[in-house]
Amino acid sequence: MRKTKIIATIGPSSRSPEKLEQLVIAGMDCARLNFSHGTLEEHAEVIQLVRRLSEKHQRPVAILQDLGGIKLRLGVMKDAVLLNHGDEIFIVPDESSDRPNVLPFPEPDIISNLRPGHLVFISDGVVCLEVLEATAGSVRTRVRNGGTLSSHKGLNLPGVKVDTPVLTDADKIALKFGVEQDLDWVGISFVRTVEDMLYAKAHLNSIGSKARVMAKLERAEGVENLDSIMQEVDGIMVARGDLGVEIPMERVPIVQKEIVRKAAEQGRISCIATQMLRSMMVSPTPTRAEVSDISNSVLEGCDSILLSDEIAVGDYPVEAVRVADITIRESETIFPYYKDMIAGDRTQAIASSVAQLTKALKSKPIVVTSTGRAAVEVSRYRPESDIIVFSHDASVLRKLALGWGICPAGVISAEPDVAKMVSILIKESLATGLVTDSDTVTIVHGFMSGVSGTTNTIQVLDVKEYLALSKNQA
Secondary structure (H helix, E strand, C coil), rough: CCEEEEEEEECEEEEEECHHHHHHCCCCCEEEEEEECCCCHHHHHHHHHHHHHHHCCCCEEEEEEEECCCCCCEEEEEECCCCCCCCCEECCCCCCEEEEEEEEECCCCHHHHHHHHEEEECCCCCCEEEEEECCCCCEEEEECCCCECCCCCECCCCCCCCCCCCCCCCHHHHHHHHHHHHCCEECCCCCCCHHHHHHHHHHHHCCCCCCCEEEEECHHHHHHHHHCCCCCCCCEEEHHHHHHCCCHHHHHHHHHHHHHHHHHCCCCCCEECCCHHHHHHCCCCCCHHHHHHHHHHHHHHCCEECCCCHHHHHCCCHHHHHHHHHHHHHHHHHHCCCCCCCCHHHHHHHHHHHHHHHHCCEEEEEECCCCHHHHHHHHHCCCCEEEEEEECCCHHHHHHHCCCEEEEEEEECCCCCCHHHHHHHHHHHHHHHHCCCCEEEEEEEECCCCCCCCCEEEEEEEHHHHHHHHHHHH
């Protein structure tokens, strides 16, 4: 089984029932819904389709709700405008503008924080303006890098204080919808500090959300506060688009490696995003650099990669997932399996033992989990064998679809009798084809079936021997 997971952004090019099914078959492990675009009705339709297809193909597929967040954008412009090097351009705190040399930016509080010398990057850094003079009502700038701009293009303001809460009113409406749809993951955009995450988690708790939380690192502040942010998240995304504008782009690969390393050490799901296969928006084949990018991300040890525009609005969405799939599989043939990690508590110590046993005995790990934590902790040690996971909760299996090497195998009922539970696990594992009667398995479970925090038991069984003994006792 492929260890590194694929997240695919669903949009106009990929939301039809036919395309979604092709994406599931091609290897999509998680469907990302970008709540900066689309209506709640459109998202609801995709959610229902993905869930049906997941059941049809007996393959848990997670759904990631990616919030729009505090993305700074231009207002409405009458026409697209071409900015040339050296032009003087004004930024005003208005909703719209019909003048080609005046850009509307309806954020008066942020405009008031601009100072001479600040740089304003627009449209993923394609256009760069240098602030010459700033007042509360208008900012005079000079174009350093020109280009064409139109309504609602995104802005990045490195070094400029942005005090806006991490969740917007639109985000809160989207989150309520996410609770109603029982979505699996929530991506919090533009995370700057641990306080942002605490604020977001408090809101999620207040509305009854059970989703796992992923912090998107898109600001320099977020990178600076990585260690404290990591303590309050289930996953972390290296969002290289905005991040590559907020910090020097030559630093992005180094920051990426550091984030992935720390996520693995702390048992957090990591995701690398932006421009993985961008050329496949218009081409059926990727560039060699893009293939190398995916391969290097895999060898760094990330849990997942995210494909965005190439799936959402590109001409070859299914082909892009297929390319990602075969590239990951090839890279994993030389992956450095079995990481030596420090165990900080009982569950991690048990997971470490499981990883060592699977290596020494060439056994297949089977994990029974109520919350998913035991499976994530085994994954942390990066064993070469697939991590076969059962749970009493289908939503837990969907959430685990993003975890490295984790194979969500099925839902089982809580069985207090350990002998009966082991019998069920062997039977179900054989039925899936993930285990054969010639295998050895290492089973990890808790002493109280269905109760979180009770993982304390490891059993090693020769399947053929077990089946023979069970038959004799029957």
